Amino acid sequence: MxxxxxxxxxxxxxxxxxxxxxxxxxELAAADAAEPLTIPVIAARxxxxxxxxxxxxxxxxxxxxxxxxxxxxxxxxxxxxxxLAGDLERWMGxxxxxxxxxxxxxxxxxxxxxxxxxxxACAVDRHDQLRAMIERERARGGAAPDVERAVDMLxxxxxxxxxxxxxxxxxxxxxxxxxALLKDM
Numbered sequence: 001m002x003x004x005x006x007x008x009x010x011x012x013x014x015x016x017x018x019x020x021x022x023x024x025x026x027e028l029a030a031a032d033a034a035e036p037l038t039i040p041v042i043a044a045r046x047x048x049x050x051x052x053x054x055x056x057x058x059x060x061x062x063x064x065x066x067x068x069x070x071x072x073x074x075x076x077x078x079x080x081x082x083x084l085a086g087d088l089e090r091w092m093g094x095x096x097x098x099x100x101x102x103x104x105x106x107x108x109x110x111x112x113x114x115x116x117x118x119x120x121a122c123a124v125d126r127h128d129q130l131r132a133m134i135e136r137e138r139a140r141g142g143a144a145p146d147v148e149r150a151v152d153m154l155x156x157x158x159x160x161x162x163x164x165x166x167x168x169x170x171x172x173x174x175x176x177x178x179x180a181l182l183k184d185m
Contacts, residue, residue: 037064038060087136095155
């Protein structure tokens, strides 16, 4: 008699715990409660023991960075319109729309406030997307700014408005940043 093959557990308990904890963080950040985000508060909201959260993430900062990385990865698709200007304009409009979501903004503010790695978790995917568009334009033989200049001219003002200002960063305004970047090339 042969032994039954080991069954994999797609998702399993680990995935359910991760999803519950991530959902709890997003809900608590969006609630804008006076109570600070702590592991015991997050664990209670997720229905898990605080030890489970400490063991998997270690700190609120690490947990927020994980949630932000998960949330901000892949939500905005890198367009391919055939031109750098078209790609950047569509992408900036999409990023501005994403940043206008109050839940996204609340999570981003909480993550940034958790420590230096928080800001990186909120922006690393955006940098990668910008780099991909610039490299694609260069591969087509077109002129393109360097990535850091594009980050400074496009994402800097957009994220500043989203995080620190009450002035909205509309998709139209964000697309205007592309015009300014490409005009200075």
